[in-house]
Amino acid sequence: MKETADEWLKPVKAHDRKDRKKRKEDRDKFYLQPDAQLESLLPPKDHCDALVEVYIDQFEQMHRIIHIPTFRREYSQFWENPTESRYAALTALVLAICAVANCIHTHESLRFTGMISNAHSTAEKWIKAVEEWQSRQSMKHRKLIHYQVACLLYLSKRVNTVKKKRFWTNSGALIQDGISVGLHREPSHMSGKISVYNQEMRRRIWATVQEFDMQASFDHGLPTLVSQLHYDVQPPRNLDDEDFDEDTTQLPPSKHGKEYTYSSYQNLARQSLPLRMELSRLLSGPPGEVDYDQVIRYTNDITHEIDSLPSWEHNNNNTHGGKRPLLAYTLLHIQLRQYIIPLHQPFLKLRKSNAKYQYSEIIYYNAARDIVLLHDKLYEQGIRCLNFLREDALTTAVNLCSVTMLQPRGSTNMIMINSQHTVKLLEKCLSMKEDRLLRCGNTEPWGYSIMCSALGLLEAHLGTKTTEQAKASSAERFVNLHYKLLANQEPPVSSQQTELSRIPGLEVAERAKVSIIPGFVPTTAAAAAALSSSSPSLSLSSSSFEQLLTHLSKSVTPFSFQGYPASSASQNTVDSLLPQPLPWMPTSIDPQAAQSFNPDFSLEALGLNLNELWGESWDFS
Numbered sequence: 001m002k003e004t005a006d007e008w009l010k011p012v013k014a015h016d017r018k019d020r021k022k023r024k025e026d027r028d029k030f031y032l033q034p035d036a037q038l039e040s041l042l043p044p045k046d047h048c049d050a051l052v053e054v055y056i057d058q059f060e061q062m063h064r065i066i067h068i069p070t071f072r073r074e075y076s077q078f079w080e081n082p083t084e085s086r087y088a089a090l091t092a093l094v095l096a097i098c099a100v101a102n103c104i105h106t107h108e109s110l111r112f113t114g115m116i117s118n119a120h121s122t123a124e125k126w127i128k129a130v131e132e133w134q135s136r137q138s139m140k141h142r143k144l145i146h147y148q149v150a151c152l153l154y155l156s157k158r159v160n161t162v163k164k165k166r167f168w169t170n171s172g173a174l175i176q177d178g179i180s181v182g183l184h185r186e187p188s189h190m191s192g193k194i195s196v197y198n199q200e201m202r203r204r205i206w207a208t209v210q211e212f213d214m215q216a217s218f219d220h221g222l223p224t225l226v227s228q229l230h231y232d233v234q235p236p237r238n239l240d241d242e243d244f245d246e247d248t249t250q251l252p253p254s255k256h257g258k259e260y261t262y263s264s265y266q267n268l269a270r271q272s273l274p275l276r277m278e279l280s281r282l283l284s285g286p287p288g289e290v291d292y293d294q295v296i297r298y299t300n301d302i303t304h305e306i307d308s309l310p311s312w313e314h315n316n317n318n319t320h321g322g323k324r325p326l327l328a329y330t331l332l333h334i335q336l337r338q339y340i341i342p343l344h345q346p347f348l349k350l351r352k353s354n355a356k357y358q359y360s361e362i363i364y365y366n367a368a369r370d371i372v373l374l375h376d377k378l379y380e381q382g383i384r385c386l387n388f389l390r391e392d393a394l395t396t397a398v399n400l401c402s403v404t405m406l407q408p409r410g411s412t413n414m415i416m417i418n419s420q421h422t423v424k425l426l427e428k429c430l431s432m433k434e435d436r437l438l439r440c441g442n443t444e445p446w447g448y449s450i451m452c453s454a455l456g457l458l459e460a461h462l463g464t465k466t467t468e469q470a471k472a473s474s475a476e477r478f479v480n481l482h483y484k485l486l487a488n489q490e491p492p493v494s495s496q497q498t499e500l501s502r503i504p505g506l507e508v509a510e511r512a513k514v515s516i517i518p519g520f521v522p523t524t525a526a527a528a529a530a531l532s533s534s535s536p537s538l539s540l541s542s543s544s545f546e547q548l549l550t551h552l553s554k555s556v557t558p559f560s561f562q563g564y565p566a567s568s569a570s571q572n573t574v575d576s577l578l579p580q581p582l583p584w585m586p587t588s589i590d591p592q593a594a595q596s597f598n599p600d601f602s603l604e605a606l607g608l609n610l611n612e613l614w615g616e617s618w619d620f621s
Helices: 002-010 020-031 044-059 066-081 088-101 118-135 146-159 164-181 196-220 264-269 274-283 294-307 325-337 340-347 355-378 385-389 390-405 420-438 446-461 468-486 495-499 504-515 525-534 542-552 610-618
Strands: none
Touching: 044 088, 044 325, 066 088, 066 164, 066 420, 088 118, 118 146, 118 420, 146 196, 146 385, 164 196, 196 264, 196 274, 196 325, 196 446, 264 294, 264 325, 274 294, 274 340, 294 325, 294 340, 294 355, 340 355, 340 446, 340 468, 355 385, 355 390, 355 420, 385 390, 390 420, 420 446, 420 468, 446 468
């Protein structure tokens, strides 16, 4: 065929021949081009530096995605010589890193639009821009940095809770992309063109996407894609990034597991991977296929894996930018202990019919308790990344509440004896959840309310509060959080303002109410007439006045104060939006006082409504 083509097409200059060298030069030239749209989204250098440090200091000690010395060198040139070093892929990488760390970084003043913090909104904007850039890249000619960007995008979505129902499909897509380029195969057995540096980075990227998929599968109760996959790639070596670089020709041997490095988590997590994959297949399979003897055996296997983990010296975790063995230690323990809870959950209710299942109650309780205590140790060190990456605060709060409420009142078993300690554990869970919501915003309206309800149920079950008091305290905690969010609102621009602008004379009346008669709200037509006569520019028809009166009479709080409806005139100051002693709480005089709800309450009086507060969080996508 080639000879025929040369014979017939070459004489008429129709013969086409691939110039591979020129094509590669064109691709390299295109790769080095900047992207003005991405660059326009970059934060100021000082802010960007802080976000990069937060990411490296915390996330890179769990999931290895970048080679830190190489990245720091390129990042330095990124700002010092932007005309030559700011190519689009590196800009996308920096934006993705910033999106991961933006909500965790301590901002001086957090502002909210509805229930979403500005830090979360900015992170979402960066995620969307990088996703759009990534979708335009060739699937055939991808470099290491493209897979690093993909991993960072997934990580940023988990941290910022962006489309959480797609976490499992997104992690599966990362696995599929990795398989398509052979990340699951040992790179040293492949073509000799792969450098030693790229071989180790391929192992790290594969270990990262594998852990992403394992956790997403556990969270969703769905099978992992790697459970039936044959792979021969070796685990990442227990090495610090300073131990090798792009010019390394022979990789140093892996350090001992008791010596902590930035790659210790990935190296040790691989040891328990076969057991976790077997548990994933079991728990995501048809129910009822496991008997109690198997549950005991798996529990012993998990305990054995936990006992084999090294206990590094993690007392010096306050050093900024230093190694944090406590972070890797916590994640290694949690990702094993989490499987104990679903293993024993089906047997909790069988305790009443057979005493042998008491072991399940105790091991279930201990696993949930230990997960909370491990997270609490991290919070004492100011490490928030694991709480933002996982939903342990919510799940363990529900687990502790459910297993304690199964115990009969007045029992002297271990769980009931520790019941007051359990209440403190739930308080810790709520504090962790509140910290996350006050940084990201309440993107999930019901998660926090479930935790408040769980605490109230437990307090009522233990008898420390009456049912009405427990209900009231749960409601108080939930509403107090939203008071904090509302107190830090950006000036709202809502559709409600547009609707109110259609009421004739409303703007003039609002101005007159403040400037002419401060604190006075007209309640009769005569009062309105007096107000009109005092201001020649104000003229209201009777129908317009009725609309105005309906709007002005609405209270900005949903509850009556001491049995009387709260007037809007008393709520016109900013102080009314700040946390105050809540009026529906039972008083010391009448502890059984019922909540008195104000039927005229309207969120529109705050310039907000539920759809604007929670936005797309109602969407089930």
